[in-house]
Amino acid sequence: MLLRLQDHRVGHHDGASRNSSSVSVWPQPQPQVKVKKLSKGKKHYSGIYGRLLALAAHALAEVPASAWRPCADQRNWEPDEGKNGYIMVTANGGINQQCVAICNAVVVAHLLNATLVVPKFMYSSVWKDASVRLVKELPEELKSLDLEAIGSVVTDIDVMKESKPSFYLKNILPILLQKRVVHFVGFGNRLAFDPIPFQLQTIIFSPHAVSAIIARNVRAAKPSRYLALHLRFEIDMVAHSLCEFGGGEDQRQELEAFRQIHFPALTELEKTGKLPSPAMLRSEGLCPLTPEEAVLLLAALGFNRKTQIYVAGAQIYGGKSRLAALSNLYPNLVTKEYLLSPTELEPFMNFSSQLAALDFIVCTAADAFAMTDSGSQLSSLVSGYRIYYGGGRMPTIRPNKRRLADIFVKNNTIEWKVFEQRVRKAVRQTKHVQSRPKGRSVYRYPRCKECMCRTD
Known part of the structure; x- marks a missing residue:
């Protein structure tokens, strides 16, 4: 699968040789974005970010090595005998x-x-x-x-x-x-x-642990040129967030029905009226980025239409219609279901952990990795892995959703150049080289004296 990503000619082609759907979708999608072709090849997007997406499409048409290194293998203790049981x-x-x-x-x-x-x-x-x-x-x-x-x-x-x-x-x-x-x-x-x-x-971070085995596989597959994007926008995340995503009353009822079945305690808490409003949650950066917001983020950061993107994750809430903006602005879009034939995927089917492992391997090997929710397990482990083994050459885009929410809320008035500047500033001012804060996971923040050493 990694070798196929090295082929720069990979793009959308006849579905006879690959699965017909480029991304696994939720069975009952709610249309979110409609694309209409206008004169001279221009496209018009409707929906919550219709105006900004149109500006992004127009903009795309026009257009530091880390001082940390792994050292967890420098251990000064002897293995135990396991004699206590x-x-x-x-x-x-x-x-x-x-x-x-x-x-x-x-x-x-x-x-x-x-x-x-x-x-x-x-x-x-x-x-x-x-x-x-x-x-x-x-x-x-x-x-x-x-x-x-x-x-x-x-x-x-x-x-x-x-x-x-x-x-x-x-x-x-x-x-x-x-x-x-x-x-x-x-x-x-x-x-x-x-x-x-x-x-x-x-x-x-033993060099002989599972992560090291993956590291050897990743190194063997280099060089590759692609961006991996983890879209954490499955229905469980969407429903649990208590946010609204532009689907109106039908969407609210669907998500509420899902919460009643899968998150009953959250449903009971809703009835108390003590939870923040969807608008407040969004302003505080507590809502997962939508596929449309992910598109705008990438476009503002300068990823052009030729960028080859691997989408990790499955069963995107809203299905193909929710992914319309992403697939239209970035046609070189692939997933594991697209890269592998049904025969190649068959051994992994019905094993969600093994399918997730495929995403993990491809995301760790990517030239750049972008996440839409920094709290997800996959994104956290992938970013920590890339920090530990990347030597400062495996960048991760970790959005500050609170700052982005303040930018997105101006989608009806902000000009594209200003939008680009504000998004880039928000990303640039996010601390990139961060040592592990006290009490935080070493899997996500391996830059600490127990795991890594400074060379300057």
């Missing part, structure tokens, strides 16, 4: 949550001097980390135990989010020593990043 982990969530859970499990196993049993969904070949003793399965004398009956099953309810190492030493180690085995069920975001000792933080 066995730890099993069943990671929940998608591929990105699973990656975080697995890395945290390695840290906890080392902290407790335990032997880690490889999670069942992982292939044993990726486990090359020398910091922890690893086995494929429990020894025979422990296999027959009813772990739940003996109190060895620990769920997310039992472990607070981002628990400190002291919690595991005080509460989990006694169970491990007495029962010889602990099974973590869930284990999503159950390890704090502060205070984690230096020698434990470095485990996370």
